[in-house]
Amino acid sequence: MNARRLDLVFAFLVAATGVTWVVGESGSAGPAAVALILGLAFAKGWLVIREFMVLRRASLLWNLIVGGWLTLVLAIIALTYWKAL
Amino acid sequence: MQYKSQAVAKPYFIGALALFVAQILFGLVMGLQYVVGDFLFPHIPFNVARMVHTNALIVWLLMGFMGAAYYLVPEESETELFSPKLAIALFWIFLVAAGLTVVGYLTVPYATLAKMTGNDLLPTMGREFLEQPLLTKMGIVVVALAFLFNITMTVLKGRKTAINTVLLLGLWGLAVMFLFSFYNPDNVVKDKFYWWWVVHLWVEGVWELILGAILAFVLIKITGVDREVIEKWLYVIITLTLVTGIIGTGHHYYWIGTPEYWQVWGGIFSALEPIPFFALTLFAFNMVNRRRREHPNKAATLWALGTGVMSFLGAGVWGFLHTLAPVNYYTHGTQITAAHGHMAFYGAYVMVVLTIISYAMPLLRGRAANSNKAQVAEMWSFWLMTISITFITLFLTAAGILQVWLQRVSDNPMPFMVAQDQVALFYWMREWTGVVFLVGLVVYLWSFFVKGEEKAA
Amino acid sequence: MSSNTASIAVQNPAARPGFSLLDRYHPPGDLAIWVFILAELLAFGVFFAVYAVARMKNVELFNAMQPNLDRSAGAINTVLLLAASWCVARAVAAIEHGRRAASARWLVAGIGCGAGFLVVKLFEYAAKFAAGINLATNDFYMFYLSLTFFHFMHVILGLVILVAVWLKTRAGAYSAADHHGMETGAAYWHMVDLVWIVLFPLVYVMR
Numbered sequence: 178m179n180a181r182r183l184d185l186v187f188a189f190l191v192a193a194t195g196v197t198w199v200v201g202e203s204g205s206a207g208p209a210a211v212a213l214i215l216g217l218a219f220a221k222g223w224l225v226i227r228e229f230m231v232l233r234r235a236s237l238l239w240n241l242i243v244g245g246w247l248t249l250v251l252a253i254i255a256l257t258y259w260k261a262l
Numbered sequence: 263m264q265y266k267s268q269a270v271a272k273p274y275f276i277g278a279l280a281l282f283v284a285q286i287l288f289g290l291v292m293g294l295q296y297v298v299g300d301f302l303f304p305h306i307p308f309n310v311a312r313m314v315h316t317n318a319l320i321v322w323l324l325m326g327f328m329g330a331a332y333y334l335v336p337e338e339s340e341t342e343l344f345s346p347k348l349a350i351a352l353f354w355i356f357l358v359a360a361g362l363t364v365v366g367y368l369t370v371p372y373a374t375l376a377k378m379t380g381n382d383l384l385p386t387m388g389r390e391f392l393e394q395p396l397l398t399k400m401g402i403v404v405v406a407l408a409f410l411f412n413i414t415m416t417v418l419k420g421r422k423t424a425i426n427t428v429l430l431l432g433l434w435g436l437a438v439m440f441l442f443s444f445y446n447p448d449n450v451v452k453d454k455f456y457w458w459w460v461v462h463l464w465v466e467g468v469w470e471l472i473l474g475a476i477l478a479f480v481l482i483k484i485t486g487v488d489r490e491v492i493e494k495w496l497y498v499i500i501t502l503t504l505v506t507g508i509i510g511t512g513h514h515y516y517w518i519g520t521p522e523y524w525q526v527w528g529g530i531f532s533a534l535e536p537i538p539f540f541a542l543t544l545f546a547f548n549m550v551n552r553r554r555r556e557h558p559n560k561a562a563t564l565w566a567l568g569t570g571v572m573s574f575l576g577a578g579v580w581g582f583l584h585t586l587a588p589v590n591y592y593t594h595g596t597q598i599t600a601a602h603g604h605m606a607f608y609g610a611y612v613m614v615v616l617t618i619i620s621y622a623m624p625l626l627r628g629r630a631a632n633s634n635k636a637q638v639a640e641m642w643s644f645w646l647m648t649i650s651i652t653f654i655t656l657f658l659t660a661a662g663i664l665q666v667w668l669q670r671v672s673d674n675p676m677p678f679m680v681a682q683d684q685v686a687l688f689y690w691m692r693e694w695t696g697v698v699f700l701v702g703l704v705v706y707l708w709s710f711f712v713k714g715e716e717k718a719a
Numbered sequence: 720m721s722s723n724t725a726s727i728a729v730q731n732p733a734a735r736p737g738f739s740l741l742d743r744y745h746p747p748g749d750l751a752i753w754v755f756i757l758a759e760l761l762a763f764g765v766f767f768a769v770y771a772v773a774r775m776k777n778v779e780l781f782n783a784m785q786p787n788l789d790r791s792a793g794a795i796n797t798v799l800l801l802a803a804s805w806c807v808a809r810a811v812a813a814i815e816h817g818r819r820a821a822s823a824r825w826l827v828a829g830i831g832c833g834a835g836f837l838v839v840k841l842f843e844y845a846a847k848f849a850a851g852i853n854l855a856t857n858d859f860y861m862f863y864l865s866l867t868f869f870h871f872m873h874v875i876l877g878l879v880i881l882v883a884v885w886l887k888t889r890a891g892a893y894s895a896a897d898h899h900g901m902e903t904g905a906a907y908w909h910m911v912d913l914v915w916i917v918l919f920p921l922v923y924v925m926r
Binding site for chain 3 (some may be wrong): 179180183184186187190191194195197198200201202204206211214215217218221222225226228229230231232234235236238239242243246247249250251253254256257258260261
């Protein structure tokens with residue numbers, strides 16, 4: 178495994194967390210802010226799955242299952258948020 | 263049989279099967295009482311028949327577990343049993359105590375029995391499944407502790423494997439949880455709260471560990487798959503069991519006066535309880551598929567696979583049907599519960615005990631497997647009992663759905679007894695299917711006496 | 720655990736129809752841990768969905784209560800978990816090159832970050848309990864406490880596994896050729912991280 182690649186992934190993950198924190202602290206609410214943080218959560222989750230859990234070395238089926246979990250969970254969260262607006 | 267002391271398992275298996283017969287006979291009696299209310303009244307009232315039916319089930323399964331432990335622990339630990347004499351003595355004590363308790367149930371009114379056995383000293387009786395008199399309960403504790411001592415000492419002096427460790431964990435858990443049967447607070451909410459610690463944490467907790475260990479043992483023996491692979495699966499299954507099953511207790515806490523959050527906790531975790539059972543199904547089929555030998559005992563393989571499938575259906579699927587709070591709000595305590603109870607107990611615990619008996623009994627009788635003829639008879643009994651329990655479950659589910667509709671959902675809800683009359687047809691069908699089950703059981707017992715060409719051990 | 724499962728799978732993949740699809744090309748780590756991870760993901764997934772639906776049905780309460788949470792503590796904890804995951808990934812990368820000592824050091828760093836998470840979380844809980852908040856306070860706090868505590872228990876389990884892996888690494892059990900056990904432990908830890916990545920925005924930030 179390429180160490181530099183892992184470092185870059187980690188840097189992105191921390192930066193994305195920082196953005197989420199700023200959104201939270203600024204008290205931002207509404208569909209745009211939520212779309213941003215859920216989008217970031219998806220990006221972070223997908224990177225952890227692909228790079229840290231190394232699913233990019235696994236079969237398509239495994240990627241569909243674990244990636245599908247992330248997508249489904251975030252989709253349910255987004256849907257219930259939208260319904261409650 | 264590799265160790266002489268494994269022979270003590272034999273009386274346990276025979277005793278268990280005798281009580282199995284009693285359980286089914288009383289089941290048929292009460293099944294008939296559902297539709298012919300005064301059948302055998304006043305000699306065997308419904309509540310007594312029910313008590314004998316459920317208590318005999320629990321006791322014969324415990325006896326089966328003990329027999330299984332006595333058979334597999336010496337072989338796993340690669341040493342003789344710590345004390346075979348103690349094991350035999352405990353068997354007779356257990357059998358006589360169980361027999362006396364049943365005689366007590368049948369001969370004197372329950373209230374009189376309570377008075378005779380000192381229930382006012384420490385009231386523990388009168389609760390479903392824990393109806394046993396104080397003396398019997400104390401007897402169970404003494405027998406269980408002495409049994410655990412015997413088994414634990416054997417494991418300690420011999421080889422420690424994942425299978426005997428998990429089995430010990432399950433058996434100790436079983437004994438510890440039973441202690442809550444002595445705790446009977448006056449507050450009825452607390453009473454029910456801890457009552458489930460015995461009932462739920464047995465069947466949806468520690469018993470599953472025993473089930474997993476027994477099944478893993480038999481699968482190693484009949485498939486020849488590496489111990490390492492089988493033990494790894496065993497660990498995954500028991501972890502999943504404990505993660506889902508312990509908090510899953512909350513699905514009994516929806517409507518008994520406990521805090522509201524149990525509806526969320528109990529709902530989520532109990533909804534996941536089918537997962538370990540599903541893993542068990544995969545495990546059984548996976549191991550049989552990658553078998554490295556053809557074991558002559560085909561019947562035992564069939565029972566093992568049957569356990570995998572039927573425990574998932576009965577405990578997993580039928581449990582899931584009514585475990586979520588919004589569903590359970592309507593189905594609580596209806597025939598849906600009875601349907602689940604029948605298939606879950608049969609699919610998980612009856613079948614696993616019959617699996618180990620099927621595997622071990624021929625060896626205890628000095629042969630690797632029974633004759634082909636005897637195995638065919640045994641397989642007939644497998645299908646007769648398994649198919650009839652499936653239909654019993656389906657009929658009770660139909661009765662339950664109708665009952666929920668008539669009694670709880672419709673615009674003009676009927677009183678309980680009126681609704682019962684409406685579902686009588688399903689009770690009749692259940693009763694006749696129960697007769698088929700009894701036929702299956704008779705064929706099963708008969709298979710022990712079928713002669714034919716046998717392979718030496 | 721060795722790669723026994725894998726070798727059997729290679730010998731006779733056709734003997735197990737249906738199952739071999741998942742078995743043959745599964746991600747690094749033991750197949751058993753991946754079955755377990757899927758079960759865990761399902762458990763958390765259901766929990767998240769129930770939270771989302773409960774929020775939808777009572778959005779005023781959830782929005783009124785959420786600002787009381789300590790978002791900074793949550794963000795610090797996110798970074799700690801991510802850092803732990805990164806360290807564990809680097810530990811696997813190090814052992815792949817046979818650098819055992821470096822691998823062990825990365826594991827210690829990962830365990831340190833994970834332990835840091837527990838400490839921050841305990842301070843967070845202490846503040847909530849001091850304010851008299853418990854499971855029965857209201858639905859929002861019930862979910863907040865339940866979800867985070869369920870995750871908290873997983874962090875503890877993950878750390879136990881990492882410590883075991885670290886001890887084995889120090890004892891020289893892993894090498895460039897065989898580090899199956901470390902990959903197994905690492906996969907479980909990343910799952911704990913992945914779940915928190917969803918939990919943090921959902922419970923602490925989204926409004």
